[in-house]
Amino acid sequence: MGKIYKIVVTGPFSAGKTKFIKTISDIDVVSTERKITRRIEGITKKMTTVAMDYGRVALDDHILHLHGTPGQARFDFMWDILAQEMDGFVLLVDSSDLDTVDEAKELIKTFTSAHAVPYVIAANKQDVEGAASPAKLRRALEIGPEVLIMPCVSGRKTSVKQVLQQLVEML
Ligand SMILES: Nc1nc2c(ncn2[C@@H]2O[C@H](COP(=O)(O)OP(=O)(O)OP(=O)(O)O)[C@@H](O)[C@H]2O)c(=O)[nH]1
Numbered sequence: 001m002g003k004i005y006k007i008v009v010t011g012p013f014s015a016g017k018t019k020f021i022k023t024i025s026d027i028d029v030v031s032t033e034r035k036i037t038r039r040i041e042g043i044t045k046k047m048t049t050v051a052m053d054y055g056r057v058a059l060d061d062h063i064l065h066l067h068g069t070p071g072q073a074r075f076d077f078m079w080d081i082l083a084q085e086m087d088g089f090v091l092l093v094d095s096s097d098l099d100t101v102d103e104a105k106e107l108i109k110t111f112t113s114a115h116a117v118p119y120v121i122a123a124n125k126q127d128v129e130g131a132a133s134p135a136k137l138r139r140a141l142e143i144g145p146e147v148l149i150m151p152c153v154s155g156r157k158t159s160v161k162q163v164l165q166q167l168v169e170m171l
């Protein structure tokens, strides 16, 4: 019988969380994106998530409720709220920007210590030239072999689906 799961999609600023959810969601995603008002170095995108994204997808008999977090630390008050009663989470990292690795490490700590649930790390933006491989990202994040890291391209449905299917198998 199919189950209903709450999955949190987290990761540093601009890792691709909103795009990940929009690519796979069966319904119009409820997002809370606002214009970026402050200049952020190296960032060309116009919008950022300030509270959450919400999407939903039917996957092999199961229903996944996808809750995306804001990436910017000044909206971190939302993280606890979104993490409540989650069944698992996906942590996206921009593989083309390893400067965000420290932030990703902090997020892994925050989310694993809040709730002991299965999680998968998605080495996102694999389509960008020069992106770090999942193996390289694993070394940068200093995580052990027990944690699963999968390659990902957030704009590709098959790719997002693979990541979520893998996570669901662990639930
Ligand atoms: N090439 C490439 N670009 C991506 C990919 N995923 C996301 N992007 C781009 O990266 C930028 C950030 O994507 P978002 O989905 O806004 O990232 P986010 O994690 O929701 O960002 P915040 O909410 O601001 O923390 C956008 O310009 C996306 O189009 C990917 O897999 N490949």
Ligand SMILES: [Mg+2]
Pocket (backbone or CB within 6 Å): 017, 018, 019, 048, 049, 068, 069, 070, 071
């Ligand atoms: Mg976002």
